[in-house]
Amino acid sequence: MTFIALTKPQMRGLLAKRLRFHIVGVFAVSLGIAAFCKFAVAKPRKKAYADFYRNDDSMKEFEEMKKAGIFQSAK
Template sequence: MSSALAKPQMRGLLRGYGAAAFYKFGVAERRKKAYADFYRNYDSMKDFEEMRKAGIFQSAK
């Protein structure tokens, strides 16, 4: 008993790769850069103190 291999996808292959490349460079890389820029100057203790003063946390005084 021999099993036949599935035929490879040939139609729309280049379009699929183009869409993946667009997503990587158009969306993912910009998103990674935005996160890197945000966390480069982010001070978590300053943010915590602002939230504490605003009354967001009930257990921290």
């Protein structure tokens, strides 16, 4: 009967080695999420606001609401 020699488990520096690996992974994932939020949420939202306010005429809307009788104090 022959025995296969097993390698000894690493005991010293194991935490530091695992932390290094996980910190790099977490940094990469967080950068990906930040980029996704910027390009998928923030940029389209800014563009939508810019488009809305480019064509917005608040005085025209006010006059239409005044004609409709929404405001009681404005005549």
